[in-house]
Amino acid sequence: MDQAHRNQAGDLRVLHHPVLGDLPESRPVQITVDGQPLLAREGEAIAAALLAHGILVCRTMPGGREPRGVFCALGRCADCLMTVDGEPNVRACLIPVREGQVVWTQAGLGRWEGRAG
């Protein structure tokens, strides 16, 4: 893979594609992942923004610390559950990024934070 496919170190975005053309301009969306700021593309799923920056782990399993990441990207496997804006068990492969969104790697079954569950 050549340098043209990378925006910056660690970025896995496909900037040029022979069939789909150049990656269209998009408004940058700032989110926070485990306390760190991360620039995403408007409209993309949370999990895609993470993967573009080389972040593979979405949660750890209950009863241990086995890490899991995107497996099916269809919303079926639920391996990519994360805690988003205080709500646990959000499927990161389906839910789009939003300006100011606060995302945490989820431990086990997760818990409600910041608002009544």
Next chain:
Amino acid sequence: MKTTGIAVIGAGPAGIAAALAASEAGAAVTLIDENSTVGGQLRWRIAALRGLGDGLDGLPACQAVERLEERLAAADVSVLTNAVAWGLFEDGSLAVATPGGGFLLQAEKIVVATGSVDLALPFPGWTLPGVLTARAAQILLHLHRVLPGRRVAVVGEGLDAAELVTDLETAGAEVVLRASDPAQVVVSGDGRVEWVTANGERREADAVVIALGRQPDPELALQAQVDLGYSARLGCHLPLRSALLETSRPGLYVAGEAAGAADLAESFAEGRLAGLAAAGASPERIAATQEALARARSPERSVEVDRLRLGTSDRAQVEADTSSPWRSWGRAATAEGRDNSLARVALCRCEQVTIGEVRQAIEEGALTINDIKRRTRAGMGLCQGIFCTGAMALLLHAERGIPLSEIVPMTERPPARPIPLVSLVEIEE
């Protein structure tokens, strides 16, 4: 309770074709999809379309979606996206969950066009972050424009695997290893994919894609307990259907990959036929559509469809032509005592039940997938068994000699997807 003429579940190629055809024939149609946009697999595949007709051939699949959306709008189809049809009840009502709350929908006819899910079989390391299905890879590459990894190993050897290798290389990833047999693959790494071993070769990699093929996902039809028949080609059970694609439950149709369709052209043609039949179109139009469907099918698939429709099966053939990667996985997983290398691997990803634990349950008397589920919790997690029951059937077959054709799917009950409790509490009746 809301009402509609025809409810179509799933807005992929079969569902869109069914909705358009039913609407053309004069029916009031509601098209329901859990995703935020219509198109299903058309959105994330880039291979040029062939055999669909309707002015779509030659376009990359993802570029056909816009045209189909325009036609849906012009046809006055009511399109509900972000809507999960999670239950089909005895009185024929459908339960639907949306971000705005839940409701029941009563339709005169229902077309299930919920497509398929990737096949997956367990191997050491298959739960590590960086291991993903072929569709997940296509969705990342083409919808999100993100590489799943720079150095990728591909497990599988069929058409899906070939398409995926092309997709990966076109997008700029390097395919570092290909393995045909999932039982021979070992993935390792510290919290993510780092190494892949197969066929005696060891490669550094940052992603592994499982591309073994697809399994039909007609979950709502299974909830309705329609009659099923075994497909030796796919190694699983399919809803039995009439020549007009109606199941044993009157007014319930299944079309496309949910019923075993082999490709986009067949799915599209099945959708058209189911839509016209459900809408009660004229015999001439239905006959012409049946002819088009026959042309879209491969000879092998035509034989299968006829055999299922007529209820005939040839046991020897059923057992002999079950696809080989599946059978060899079952043999490998049961080759030795429960201390073999696969025994400690999770069979059920969600509930973290190992292959060894499932073999123990079988040894203790489990004879069906339902038995294994009750004894071990395998299949009871968030994926509702879609990624583990295939492997369970292979273990039952390998350990007990039960023909795969006699191992029926586990009992499906609502909800078909994880849904928030609020969509039950605030349901509009």
